[in-house]
Amino acid sequence: MCNEMVYDENWASVYDRYTSIRGRIDEVEDAVSFLYRLSKVGRALELGVGGGRVAVPLSERGVIVEGIDKSDSMLKLLAKRSGSVKSWNGDIACFSKQQRYSLVYCVYNTFTMLFTREAQLDCLRSAAEALDDEGNLVIEIAVPNLDGFVHGQKTSTILLDHENTILMAEIHDSIKQNIVSTLLWFSGTSVRRLPHHIRYVYHQELDTMAEYVGLKLAERWEDWAGGAFSESSKRHISVYRRR
Ligand SMILES: C[S@@+](CC[C@H](N)C(=O)[O-])C[C@H]1O[C@@H](n2cnc3c(N)ncnc32)[C@H](O)[C@@H]1O
Structure with missing residues (x-):
């Protein structure tokens, strides 16, 4: 597969x-x-x-x-x-x-x-x-670290400095052992949205x-x-x- x-x-x-x-x-x-x-x-x-x-x-x-x-x-x-x-x-x-x-x-x-x-x-x-x-x-x-999930969701800060704000938003599916996440990277006036999906x-x-x-x-x-x-x-x- x-x-x-x-x-x-x-x-x-x-x-x-x-x-x-x-x-x-x-x-x-x-x-x-x-x-x-x-x-x-x-x-x-x-x-x-x-x-x-x-x-x-x-x-x-x-x-x-x-x-x-x-x-x-x-x-x-x-x-x-x-x-x-x-x-x-x-x-x-x-x-x-x-x-x-x-x-x-x-x-x-x-x-x-x-x-x-x-x-x-x-x-x-x-x-x-x-x-x-x-x-x-x-x-x-x-x-695996499932700390901090509330109702299957979690948002955390990866980095905060004077140039960058990087946040991670995650959704947990316990049946599939999957975490689908989006990294939000704010830098200057731009924002990138970087998807991720793991089991x-x-x-x-x-x-x-x-x-x-x-x-x-x-x-x-x-x-x-x-x-x-x-x-x-x-x-x-x-x-x-x-x-
Ligand atoms: C976290 S990065 C690691 C890259 C590199 N190994 C390193 O350590 O820096 C994961 C890499 O795996 C590739 N990848 C993910 N799923 C894959 C798949 N099913 N087949 C081939 N490559 C895959 C991604 O495109 C990405 O380049």
Whole structure:
């Protein structure tokens, strides 16, 4: 089943600034070191490669990195940044590759952008098939946080400074485990409306889905620096291998 919540031109135009505000540029070096270790300096595939925030520096360390994304706007950003990552337009929920990889990875909550359970399972199945015998699948996702929802709705402030006001309005559908949100970014006299749609998963459900497609949890951390995963962790980085 193909399912998508891809980033349009509007998202692509602010992506680098947004990730910087969210602290995602500062942690790239740790993420790349983590992925480099698991790649065994072989061949890696990024699911939802976007503008190459992680893929490009990983390729600069000598790993052959390829990437899939469904957004032409994000792939244009990647092409502008570097020619070192081979990429193509495809759906991470249903891809099939002849090539086998020592590392397949899906970071920054991209996995949850597949907003049905079937699409998430399909993605895990495709990823498992793309791994070589000793290969590692790495998934980085947030621990679901449903605090602050009232009648299924929540509005929060992401950033307030003298140039920007960034607000997030979210709607929760507990039956589908979906959160549909809109980021409202006021800057000067302009306002951007950036949509998002996810299906959140708890780590135990992710492990069960992975087991269903023949994978087994090998490692779990709370951040790229290797902090221990605990009940206060806000996200997890999970590593799976073939059973
Ligand atoms: C949060 S961004 C992450 C980009 C990049 N991995 C990074 O860490 O900066 C998610 C990316 O996944 C892409 N994406 C979302 N759903 C997808 C799908 N079903 N198939 C392919 N790409 C998808 C989006 O277009 C976007 O570029």
